[in-house]
Amino acid sequence: xxxxxxxxxxxxxxxxxxxxxVSAKIxxxxxxxxxxxxxxxxxxxxxxxxxxxxxxxxxxxxEEIAKVSGSLALIADAQGxxxxxxxxxxxxxxxxxxxxxxxxxxxxxxSLALSEPSGGSDIGSMKTYAEKKGSWIVSGRxxxxxxxxxADIFIxxxxxxxxxxxxxxxxxxxxxxxxxxxxxxxxxxGTGTAEVIFHECEVPEDYVIGEVNNGWEMINSVLExxxxxxxxxxxxxxxxxxxxxxxxANSREAFGNKLYNFQGIRWYFADSIAKINSLKALAKEVSxxxxxxxxxxxxxxxxxxxxxxxxxxxxxxTSLQILGGLGYxxxxxxxxxxxxxxxxxxxxxxxxxxxxxxxxxxxxYGIPILD
Ligand SMILES: Cc1cc2nc3c(=O)[nH]c(=O)nc-3n(C[C@H](O)[C@H](O)[C@H](O)COP(=O)(O)OP(=O)(O)OC[C@H]3O[C@@H](n4cnc5c(N)ncnc54)[C@H](O)[C@@H]3O)c2cc1C
Numbered sequence: 001x002x003x004x005x006x007x008x009x010x011x012x013x014x015x016x017x018x019x020x021x022v023s024a025k026i027x028x029x030x031x032x033x034x035x036x037x038x039x040x041x042x043x044x045x046x047x048x049x050x051x052x053x054x055x056x057x058x059x060x061x062x063e064e065i066a067k068v069s070g071s072l073a074l075i076a077d078a079q080g081x082x083x084x085x086x087x088x089x090x091x092x093x094x095x096x097x098x099x100x101x102x103x104x105x106x107x108x109x110x111s112l113a114l115s116e117p118s119g120g121s122d123i124g125s126m127k128t129y130a131e132k133k134g135s136w137i138v139s140g141r142x143x144x145x146x147x148x149x150x151a152d153i154f155i156x157x158x159x160x161x162x163x164x165x166x167x168x169x170x171x172x173x174x175x176x177x178x179x180x181x182x183x184x185x186x187x188x189x190g191t192g193t194a195e196v197i198f199h200e201c202e203v204p205e206d207y208v209i210g211e212v213n214n215g216w217e218m219i220n221s222v223l224e225x226x227x228x229x230x231x232x233x234x235x236x237x238x239x240x241x242x243x244x245x246x247x248x249a250n251s252r253e254a255f256g257n258k259l260y261n262f263q264g265i266r267w268y269f270a271d272s273i274a275k276i277n278s279l280k281a282l283a284k285e286v287s288x289x290x291x292x293x294x295x296x297x298x299x300x301x302x303x304x305x306x307x308x309x310x311x312x313x314x315x316x317x318t319s320l321q322i323l324g325g326l327g328y329x330x331x332x333x334x335x336x337x338x339x340x341x342x343x344x345x346x347x348x349x350x351x352x353x354x355x356x357x358x359x360x361x362x363x364x365y366g367i368p369i370l371d
Contacts, residue, residue, distance in 0.1 A: 007053070011045055015068040019046060023069035026190035027336050032150055034109075034124050037075060040065075041106025045079035049225075050088055050104045055288035059232035066236025067243075070173065070340030071190045078146035078191070079103060081229035081346075083155045085112035085222045086169060090210035095283065099153060099171060101256045110356065111151040111171075113142040113196055114219060121353050122145065123219060124164030126157065136203040138170055141195065144347075148180050148194025156198065159216055167215030170203045177201040187339030224298050226348040227305035228283070228290060234312035234344040235279050240320035241337045242272050248323050272315045279308050285370060299361040299368050306354035309344035316341045 001009070018036060019039040025031050039044065044051040046063075048058040058081070059269070066073035077192065084117050087100040119125050128140020140254050145154075160168040179197040210218050246269065249260040259265050286304045289297040320327035320334050327334045345351050363366060 002250065004057050004060075006055070006056065008064060011061060011064050013042070014043060014045075019065075019068045019072060023072070023333070024331065024336070027187075028072045028189075030189045031150060032073075032192050033069075033072060033148075036072065037079070037109070038106035040072075040076060044104075046076055046106050047084040047088070047100070048130075049080070049139070050100060053155070054287065055225075055290035056229060056284055057225045057286055059228060059235075059283050061237070062229050062232035063236035066233040066283060067240040068238050070233065071188045072291055073236065074146055074188045074340075074343075077226065077229045077233060078112065079106075079110055082112035082222060082227045083153075085225045086112065086155045086209055086218065087171075089221060090169070090218050094206065095171065095209065097120050104295055105196060108152045109147055109150050110153045110155060111145045111147045111196070112150070112222070113154045113156040115142060115144050116301040117141055117143050117195075121350060123157075123216070125166070126159050126167065128156070128158045129162050130158040130168060130170060133207070136208065138172060138198050138201045138203055141197050143195055144183065145180075145194050145196050146188075148196045149182055150190035151180075151192075154178070154196060154198075155209070157219060159212050160215075161255050165216040166213045167219065168212045169209040169215050169218055171207040171209060172201050172203055175201070186342065187336070188343055191277070199352060220298070224301050225290070227354075228286060228302045230344055230348050231279070231283055231286075231301070231304045231308035234308040234341065235276065235283065236321075237337050237344070238272075238276055238279075238312035238315040239339075239342045241270070241316040241334050242276065243325075244334050245269075245319035245322040249327070265322060268318050272318055275311050275315065276287070279311060281308070291311060296368055299358055300370075302349070302354040302357040302361075303351065305360070306351055309341075310351060312344060312362075313341050 027165045028034055040046045045061050048061045062073050065076055084103055087095050089190045103110050129137045130138045153171055156170045156172050157167055160166055177199045183193045185193050249265055252259045281306050316337050320338050322336055326332055
């Protein structure tokens with residue numbers, strides 16, 4: 001067994017031992033699994049890239065977590081591949097030591113505060129702004145922020161100039177200037193989705209990440225990593241739903257025969273298995289592009305994210321169909337996955353935004369085709 005397989009195997013064991021029995025509670029009680037997040041950190045799985053794992057190991061980590069709890073996977077993504085990645089890629093030594101290191105251990109909870117009530121897709125229309133008055137003063141309103149209710153720090157994107165792309169990124173610790181309120185969402189419950197308002201928060205220069213007015217570029221590269229992560233989550237959700245349906249089809253009888261023996265049902269599985277494995281192969285290829293920092297990794301991760309989200313939703317829907325009424329019942333894990341998987345087509349760049357990226361790239365450089 002390779003070192004990477006051993007690492008994933010140890011994660012699987014942890015998830016089976018400590019998370020499987022809590023995943024229904026996370027959803028049902030909207031329960032934020034603080035202790036589990038901490039343990040994931042102690043084991044080095046909360047920010048895999050900071051733990052020196054490869055991009056594909058990061059995808060596999062999220063895939064495994066999503067098989068057990070979509071909510072926990074989204075929490076890990078928000079902490080690791082969104083907030084964490086901003087500091088890992090662009091933070092200075094002090095920011096890495098003071099924030100990223102404790103974030104990786106689950107000692108500090110962090111959110112990426114990017115989307116706003118006026119729109120998540122059109123980042124250039126952002127209204128949150130920061131003015132330099134000795135320190136920076138940040139004011140504005142953010143929406144849909146994962147972990148927003150629980151975050152100790154907010155990696156906040158704000159306007160610092162007049163052009164659409166004049167954006168900068170600030171680390172803002174929770175304090176009196178920050179108001180958070182819960183947003184009820186259909187799936188991925190327990191992730192602390194919130195509206196976050198910054199009322200003239202004073203931020204020292206040391207808490208600016210990267211260069212002032214370079215936020216546009218920084219956000220885009222962080223979101224690319226986020227899209228790779230989301231693809232892993234989508235694949236994991238689809239795999240789990242399919243496994244549940246497979247077990248059911250092999251035990252449930254109708255018309256004197258196992259469900260799995262009906263050709264209509266077998267073909268559902270054949271199609272889904274082929275699609276999941278195609279996604280995994282693409283995820284591996286795209287991850288390699290990230291490891292090698294290829295120039296075209298952005299367009300390929302858009303393809304992967306678009307397909308993973310759409311196909312995962314389709315597979316989960318098919319799995320629910322195979323489970324019949326049971327799949328529609330509260331308490332069934334496929335019912336939960338059906339709600340969890342839906343956001344994969346919206347967050348970190350919707351389907352439409354991925355299509356936009358792919359078509360714009362093709363217009364500029366010609367159709368991208370893998371070697
Ligand atoms: C559960 C959850 C967790 C989230 N977590 C975070 C987080 O941690 N941090 C954060 O910053 N954000 C987060 N988000 C926000 C998420 O990134 C946005 O919802 C997403 O980017 C879409 O933005 P929007 O909802 O404002 O929709 P809009 O941008 O208003 O878009 C609405 C619809 O129009 C489509 N559309 C927009 N522009 C175009 C176009 N040019 N062409 C065609 N169609 C278009 C979109 O694809 C979408 O279907 C989260 C959202 C959810 C639901």
